[in-house]
Amino acid sequence: MNKFEEKTIDTEVIYKGKIVQLQVDSVTLPDGQTSKRELIKHPGAVAVIALTDEGKIVFVEQYRKALEKSIVEIPAGKLETGEKPEITALRELEEETGYTTDQLKLVTSFYTSPGFADELVHLYFTDQVKPLEQKVDLDEDEFVELQELTLQEAEQLALDQKIHDAKTAFALLYLKLRGETR
Incomplete structure (x- = not known):
């Protein structure tokens, strides 16, 4: 495991469009704390x-x-x-x-x-x-x-x-x- 890796606990898709998808991931941080990440998924x-x-x-x-x-x-x-x-x-x-x-x-x-x-x-x-x-x-x-x-x-x-x-x-x-x- 990468020492900086954030493990995804849950993903909530907020919007799925023609070009992008917006999602909020709940993650476990390297120190064991949890946080949220707002992410845009794009096809490239x-x-x-x-x-x-x-x-x-x-x-x-x-x-x-x-x-x-x-x-x-x-x-x-x-x-x-x-x-x-x-x-x-x-x-x-x-x-x-x-x-x-x-x-x-x-x-x-x-x-x-x-x-x-x-x-x-x-x-x-x-x-x-x-x-x-x-x-x-x-x-x-x-x-x-x-x-x-x-x-x-x-x-x-x-x-x-x-x-x-x-x-x-x-x-x-x-x-x-x-x-x-x-």
Whole structure:
């Protein structure tokens, strides 16, 4: 047993939605005391760092209701039940950007907010994008605008808090460490 492990005594599901489930777990702490943990269960997601032939990074701008503002992000989306992450990544790249690729490389996977959620994001990279011959429709409740930016332009948007999410910040760090400077 892990010395920090919290044993679940009971789980109460508060809400089960299309994307997340909210639950409250009663737990026994390592010192024997009990406590409550409010948790969000999430099916996981993917995100794609995509570079054009000109070395520009492919982004989408979209409104995020939780933030009450639009932000610029790398293409991303939720895993569907039973779907492999690389299939989701290709689907989201095509739907959101109009680009496709034959080459996706897994960069890493990371948890977005491990203090209360189990969402795991699988981050992919491609520098081999090509326009789709026929556009793929977005989800019916999704509205995005394509943006292609240099790393410097994207860094400025991060400073201006137009890029304001962890997956996209991680993507910029990855590109910077990789030596992308265009």
